[in-house]
Amino acid sequence: MIRVGIAGATGYTGFELVRILRRHPEVQLAWLTSESNAGGRLSSVFPCPWDDELLPLEQALRQRLDEVDVVFLCLPHAASMEAVAQVIAAGVKAIDLSADFRLRDAAVYQRWYAHPHTQAQLLAEAVYGLPEMYRDAVAAARLIANPGCYPTSVILALAPLARAGLLRGRVIADSKSGVSGAGRGLRLSSHFVEANENFSPYSIGRQHRHLPEMEEQLTAQARSAPAAFQVIFSPHLLPVNRGILSTLYVELPKKLSGDALLSLYRDAYGHEPFIHLLGLNQVATLRHTVGSNRCAIGLSPQADNLLIVTSSIDNLLKGASGQAVQNMNVMWGLPETTALL
Known part of the structure; x- marks a missing residue:
């Protein structure tokens, strides 16, 4: 089983990931985080039958990275780069749904996102997550920059x-x-x-x-x-x-x-x-x-x-969460269509 953590599970893309991965036959959801709803339950944020605890991001990154093989990061732009660096440093794979690792040049990132890139050393190894174009690179990657919608x-x-x-x-x-x-x-x-x-x-x-x-x-x-x-x-x-x-x-x-x-x-x-x-x-x-x-x-x-x-x-599926799961399937050598329509 692929052990998965989702950072930012109570946004639209995070919840779509929960929905997809709940039906994925090769995935075990280890933990979910939410800054705005930390300490609560997923079922209290969305009308769903899943009663998962929602952790603060800092707690999950500090104490529970050893429980996962991959983390999906559904965090705001500029908020993701430090979390991605912690995930990678722990030997865990990262699939980042923000824009923080999509551009190769840190100066271009700063120009368009009005924020300095604090993890520029990771930009060169981040693989742009369009399997239709970069399938072999995605399969070998430890950091995926999931494309924008x-x-x-x-x-x-x-x-x-x-x-x-x-x-x-x-x-x-x-x-x-x-x-x-x-x-x-x-x-x-x-x-x-x-x-x-x-x-x-x-x-x-x-x-x-x-x-x-x-x-x-x-x-x-x-x-x-x-x-x-x-x-x-x-x-x-x-x-x-x-x-x-x-x-x-x-x-x-x-x-x-x-x-x-x-x-x-x-x-x-x-x-x-x-x-x-x-x-x-x-x-x-x-x-x-x-x-x-x-x-x-x-x-x-x-x-x-x-x-x-x-x-x-669909901006929340091929434009975000579905594509992120497609990338994960490629990374683990699974059929790309697993859990996806």
Whole structure:
């Protein structure tokens, strides 16, 4: 059995992990932490039948790391780096769901997250946790940087084009996310009256902190066919609980038939258990993926070499907790689909 600790179990991603791992045949949940509900029980925070004790994070890291093989860290950005360092120092594997280890350059992290990186020595060994791109590295890793939700939808949709050298100039990523993407903490924009019957963009253009993550990973995919490109990213808040839909607009440098584009994506994802490649000119929707660990991708070629790619995921599953469990399955050599839909 894989002995698991979850740090930050009472956020949306933490609770999704509990739900998934409770049905995982190879997992034993050893402990859960919660700063806001320490000393309480999980069943008092969420309407669920699980009465697990909620520990303070400091107590779990100081006294109970010897009880686990891996820790999932569902902590806020900047709060995760010190905890990850303690986990790794104890010889325990870490799957971090924050942004603290996704970027290679500590200076870039500080610029976008307004916080100095105190564990920069771990950045070089952190593996970006997209199994569809880095499966072998994930299998050998002791530290996984679980990708962001928006970047997962965008990177998976564009990676085959990047590898083929087909990303040039400006690439427009128009993305919409359910309200759970903002986390469980209180903020005005996610209040019911603000979000319901509304639809609003935010941090548009080149302002959102997920932007460098997208460009770094797509640039890495394009190394064999380098070309200059820039992502223009416009996220929007959808008045739904969960799900992300990204619509990507790519001006291709040469004319490709729909069949050629479909073949390019089939070569990349034909054997991937969680990529649902749709038929030509079929568009991805939230209903293709919400409640699952899948990413649905649709290709819609237009006139004048314009390609529109649609991509959908569940932001709490393939965009967070489901992907984290997929990574754990790879790390332990289990079928990737174990406990996942």
